[in-house]
Amino acid sequence: MAKAAAQRDPMSVMSGRTMPHNIEAEQALLGAILVNNEAFYRVSDFLRSDHFFEPLHRAIFDVMAGLIETNKVASPITLKTFLPPDLDVAGLSLPQYLARLAAEATTVLNAVDYGRAICDLAMRRELINIADDIRNAAFDSAVDCPPREQVEDAEQRLYEVAETSRFGSGFETFDAALTQAIDKAALAYQRDGKLSGLPTGLKDLDAKMGGLQPSDLIIIAGRPGMGKTSLATNIAFNVARAYEAPREGSSSTPEMSGGIVAFFSLEMSSEQLATRVIAEQSKISSSSIRRGDISENDFDALVQRRQEIRRIPLYIDSTGGLTIGQVAARARRLKRQRGLHLIVVDYIQLMQGTSHRVAPNRVREVTEITVGLKALAKELNVPIVALSQLSRQVENREEKRPQLSDLRESGSIEQDADVVLFVFRDEYYLKGQEPPAGTAARIAWAAELEASRGKAEIIIGKQRHGPTGTVILSFQGEFTRFSDLAAAHPLPYHPSP
Structure with a gap:
């Protein structure tokens, strides 16, 4: 696969270390799909072509997805029409490489495990890329780009990686949805005031x-x-x-x-908002609090209320x-x-x-x-x-x-x-x-x-x-x-x- 390896993302090697990947898992999954197209549906809800490390495997997965989603058969014979015929993959022609993938395929039962392994490795590579971008941005920061914005951008990118790599549950049965609805109704029935929220x-x-x-x-x-x-x-x-915070060691979820x-x-400062709260709780006019037009007893009441609510x-x-x-x-x-x-x-x-x-x-x-x-x-x-x-x-x-x-x-x-x-x-x-x-x-x-x-x-x-x-x-x-x-x-x- 020397020629294909040369086409990899230049970020595949950083500081002398190869980016995380598993070529064998990619080959096994692609082979399983070629042998039985049903394997594609087991991974299609969470796996994308850009999760593959090898560019050739990305192209193969994309073509297979296009064929299967249009109700056509994805096999070594149908795939070679849509891929460059002159590819040299470690001394193998493209038809020979596709045939080897199918011949060495694992069972469909392992498709999900291989798909998740590929997805996890792609997430690790993305984390490495994000870390590198954060480092470069910190070194080459523009004058009008405060560090806080860089932190928030990093948090956003990290969260997107976590969300896009989450394995969804897919469809759930109506029975499961009904169970959730009844559980919510039971919670409302047991609660004071009969509230579900x-x-x-x-x-x-x-x-x-x-x-x-x-x-x-x-x-x-x-x-x-x-x-x-x-x-x-x-x-x-x-x-x-x-x-009320859950008690330590408690296995049950407290009623909320x-x-x-x-x-x-976005309109008022935290101090102004706190003044409103303390005025409402102490029943002392907020305008009087701001002007300092309060008695000693009023001030004592403010301090007392502050002690009571400061930990909320x-x-x-x-x-x-x-x-x-x-x-x-x-x-x-x-x-x-x-x-x-x-x-x-x-x-x-x-x-x-x-x-x-x-x-x-x-x-x-x-x-x-x-x-x-x-x-x-x-x-x-x-x-x-x-x-x-x-x-x-x-x-x-x-x-x-x-x-x-x-x-x-x-x-x-x-x-x-x-x-x-x-x-x-x-x-x-x-x-x-x-x-x-x-x-x-x-x-x-x-x-x-x-x-x-x-x-x-x-x-x-x-x-x-x-x-x-x-x-x-x-x-x-x-x-x-x-x-x-x-x-x-x-x-x-x-x-x-």
């Missing part, structure tokens, strides 16, 4: 949604001032606070009532202008290092896609972001809560309650989301519509304002696996706190006669 800490909202479902993309949308960031922060904190949360805050697994990344690739890389890293059960992104319009560098089309860019977020939710099997702005057309109509068409760049967001929640507070708009004093309109307005005071509507505009509708929550703006309406405004107690 991650509890938000807001019982009325959970009752409508069944909690935050794994692999779902949940959009929280609203106009500025409605409280969408406050709602997302409350949910993230509630989930993190309820988390909380989880580890990754919060990507809520991780904040406040880097601005992240791309969907960077969000994915950082989420994967957190899941690998500490675990991950919920991702929050505040907000979509502040993220960047990769397409903005080549085509400044914002709609296309947002489509890339929402498709990427949905794919990440499925990949990590966690719910992703992503915030989104609404277009200004809401302000130009009399009925201010938002609709799906109000989503900015709405096409992709509406299509890719599993759940769309709108945050609406009538009180916000009524405050700016005060009629003149002493008029009948003023009396009606005052009554309407009082009825809406401290209340927020969470409008479920879309829910792929559940009903739509509206949930009324209590909202305390000074504390940026959402809570269940019944808990915030309990009915008066009337003793029995």
